[in-house]
Amino acid sequence: MHRFLCSCLFATMSLGCQSEEDPSVVYRKEVVVPGSPFQGVHGLAVDDHGRLLASNLLGQSVHSIDLSSGVVSTLVGPPLGGADDVAIGPDGSVYWTGYFSGRLMRHTRDGETRILAEDLPGLNSLAFRGDGRLYVTQVGRGDALWEVDPDGNEPPRQLLSDYGFLNGFEFGLDDRAYGPLMMAGQVVRLDVDAGEFEVVAEGFTMPTAVNFDTSHEHLYVVDAATGELVRVRVATGEKEVVANLPTGLDNLAIGPDDQVYVSNMVDNDIRVFNPADGSIRHVVEARLSVPSGLAVAPDDPEEHLYVADVYALRRVGGLDGTITETTRVLSTTMTFPMQVSLGARHVILSSAYLASVQVLDRASGEILRTIPNANGVQGALELADGTLLVAEASTGRLVLVDTAEPAGTTVLTEGLEGPVGLAPDTEVEEPGVYVTEVRSGRVSRVRLSDGAQHRVVSGLQAPEGIARHPDGGLIVAEVGGKRLMRIDPTSGKSTVIASELPIGLPESAxxxxxxLPTGVAVGASGTIYMSSDIESALYRFVPGN
Structure with a gap:
């Protein structure tokens, strides 16, 4: 450790960022995949004005959808609107849960938005009892049921814990809470005062939410792993699959006409099921969810992009935008990919969402390894010997993960300020890796032999995605400046490729x-590809005269 820290002290002094427009190369900006109003859609609720409310966790927004026109508007935007589930209170106020932030939020009819409770990580589902009392659950980052003061005047009161993740639930006319226990594959009836559960129906794979029809005779249940919309007769537990939808279903809401609105986080869409005739139609549809990290094989003439779409790994034709392959979360063991890179035989995914790095077979898509890492993993690369190089954004370290099971970890270097993107520089005498530091605004090169750091450029505004151009230059997404930059790795000189770009959602507590890293990749043609977190879109920048 001391040896490479000493090397860092004697590394070459940094070069300031002196950006300028490059008149010699003009890039044409084109859409590869158009965007969406959401960055993954989750909880739903129908209000008394004929609008559907939709929660957008990663996009940190609560949306309103006009059901007559399909027009989507934003009720509360970033950063306060980060909602996993949404509900409407007795007075018409809108309440939502912040899964990452651990906050319960309220938006009143007069437009005031305030925090009602906090420090509840994994805050997930919420529902009002008939008498107006409010209950919330923690899922994933906690496992508990709480009663919360709807006005935020009293502290939350924990009622239950460690019962198996109660997800999207609703109170029945009998004053009991009905909802799915995700880990048990059951729908249960819960007396919240006595803390007693009864099984209503079981045999589900991953039930995520329930809702009563207007008669309260039936519960509709969505199963995320199978894509089934199931109708359960409450009195008997009898189940009927009424619709087969794509996997990744997250939540549902039922309108006064018994139309069933279903959200799918993986496909980033909302569909409506009509129980009268069994028909299904889109209310809102999209082609991508949350495109983040990008990778392209240097020898692929079609420049197919591997897209870490958070809720799926997708392959997208860089030339025509065709999505040709999808591996989805929830129906597989994939853990919400935010970064992606390519090795000779493997695809490497990393996720701060579920704190892990995964190795997939590049030909089959089979998940070969999952390595837990709770240190805010961002970029990850596979070296020639199979060792993984991982950027830990929360600790400021680059770590090496060996091929053993369980995996051993060695710190290569530390003291980086928010390392996010990695670009290999291994075909040289002293192999290294370029890394973007989102907090310090630097791009650094780290030597693989001893972890010595060399500052390539400083003064950037929140650099994230990075890729090597075929001519050796570095292409960097400067998210704070909403620009795409080219940086000479030898001189540190930077030039602007494009500006005023739709990138840079605020970070989430x-x-x-x-x-959500802005991804950058460069094809063999010199075409540059970039993901847009704000629009859930993909762009390309084609060089010309």
Missing amino acids: GMPPGY
């Missing part, structure tokens, strides 16, 4: 530096 409970997530590491870099949050």
Whole structure:
């Protein structure tokens, strides 16, 4: 450790960022995949004005959808609107849960938004009892049921814990809470005062939410792992699959006409099921969810992009935007990919969402290894010997993960300020890696032999995605400046490729530096690809005269 720290002290002095427009190369900006109003859609609720409210966790927004026109508007935007589930209170106020932030929020009819409770990580679902009392659950980052003062005047009161993740629930006319226990595959009836559960129906794979129809005779249940919309007769527990939808279903809401609105986080869409005739149609549809990290094989003439779409790993044709392959979360063991890189035989994914790095077979998509890492993992690369190089944004370290099971970890270097993006520089006498530091505004090169750091450029505004151009230059997404930059790795000179770009959602409490990284990749043609977190879109920048 001391040896490489000494090397860092004697590394070459940093070069300031002296950006300028490059008149020699003009890039044409084109859309590869158009965007969406959401960055993954979750909780739903129908209000008394014929609008559907939709929660957008990663996009940190609560949306309102006009059901007559399908027009989507933002009720509360970033950073306060980060909602996993949403409900409407007796007075018409809108309440939502912040999964990452651990906050319960309220938006009143007169437009005031305030925090009602906090420090509840994994805050997930919420529902009002018939008498107006409010209950919330923690899922994933906690496992508990709480009663919360709807006005925020009294502290939350924990009622239950460690019961198996009660997700999207609702109170029945009998004053009992009905909801899915995700880990048990059951729908249960809960007396919240006595803390007693009864099983209503079981045999689900991953039930995520329930809702009563207007008669309260039936519960509709969504199963995320199978994509089934199931109708359960409450009195008997009898189940009927009424619709087969894509996997990744998250929540549902039922309108006064018994139309069933279903959200799908993986496909980033909302569909409506009509129980009268069994028809299904889109209310809002999209092609991508949350495109973040990007990778492209240098020898692929079609420049197919691997897209870490958070709720799926997708392959997208860089030339035509065709999505040709999808591996989805929830129906597989994939852990919400935010970064992606390519090795000779493997695809490497990393996720701060579920704190892990995964190795996939590049040909089959099979998940071969999952390595837990709770230190805010961002970029990850596979070296020639199979060792993984991982950027820990929360600790400021680059770590090496060996091929053993369980994996051993060695610190390569530390003291980086929010390392996010990695670009290899291994075909040289002294192999290294370029890394963006979102907190310090630097791009550094780290030598793989001893971890010595060399500052390439400083003074950037929140650099995230980074890739090597075929000519050796570095292409960097400068998210704070909403620009795409080219940086000479030898001189540190930077030039602006494009500006005023739709990138840079604010970081979210409970997530590491870099949050949803803006991905950059460069094809063999010199075409540059970039993800847009704000629009959930993909762009390309084609060089021309």
